[in-house]
Amino acid sequence: MYPEGASGHSVYTRFTLAVYDWYMLGVSNRFVWKCPTERLVAHFDRHVTDNHLDVGVGTGYFLDVCRFPSDTPRIGLLDLNPCSLARTSQRIARYKPEVFWRNALEPIELNGDRYDSISLNYVLHCLPGTMQEKAVVFDHLRKHLNPGGTLFGSTLLHTGVTRTPVARRLMNLYNRKRIFSNRDDDLEQLKAILEERFPHSGIEIVGCAALFWARA
Template identity: 35%
Template sequence: MNAPSKSNTEAGAALYSPAFLRFYDRLVPGLFLPYAWSLLTLVDLNPSCLDAASARVRKAHLHLNCTTVHADFLAPDSLSPSSLGTFDAISAMLLLHCLPGPPSRKAVALVRLRHILRKENGVLFGATILGQGIRHNLFGRFLMWLFNRRGIFDNREDHAKSFVEPLEEAFDEVKWRIVGAMLLFEARGPRE
């Protein structure tokens, strides 16, 4: 009689013994990710943010090669396949509400990311604080007023449909939901 086979979940988890975990950071982030799967490129307009983020990544994963790119998200030629390559996943977490301009300008830049996303299994995901179509609590209203007044945010006019509709035109599959005052989104299947 054959022994019962382990489920896929158990087989995948079995490898992570205490002995293996001592070598994990050197093996997976240090060898596999940069050399086999070409991971971790950080892009930002602010060099200080790039330095801080890459330092955190390197502290957490000592042997990970973290590439940084100084670029403007809103500039049409800033994020191109010729300068960056293509990616399996692109995060636009907590970015859009900080960008200047009307929501339409931000949405154009967001959907432009489809050109650096791999067509098969590529995913663009993110979250942004909305200014319209949601209810901010008292503290949230104060922060919106303060940050918009100082130019840290420019999201008074940002509505979920400002981003969801352009994403739906540019991608085959778009999932989204509002949690509190934030839009969470995921887009797959970039169209030409």
């Protein structure tokens, strides 16, 4: 079902998704990565619009708790993992999201209009390949962004950030198990990738997480 190197996506089963919010967003973010989930939610609220595409949807936590500008946003969900898509679409069923089973590393074809915002939270560090190889995701997604729209998200970096001993050990373990693939992920590379593709961009470092945004 999953292409080679997609372990970072396939690890999210019904069981792991059931504990994800507690373990990753509750425990790991605060005590390991040193980036409390509240900071990620604030970043999401700052950039989300009511015409939004979420890529790498996880459990749908951010879409569930964020503050959309209107009560009837148009939301698209894009992921390679059908379990994540099912859980998220059910969680935010009140918004009647459009669901796209797609691989963001490949050219993306979508029906309908472009989006004013696209989010990519905790996706890059799970994708296989070098930072430059992962950058193709930005090329594929910006084609679905309206002029003036914002692509934003977060990722855990390996170098260019401060990692605690616990974060280093856990990150190394995840890389060995191919849950993460971020040994080549560097802050300066991320900055360059965004600046090469977008006229305006920025990155905030919180712990070993990079909270980024880029405007078309």
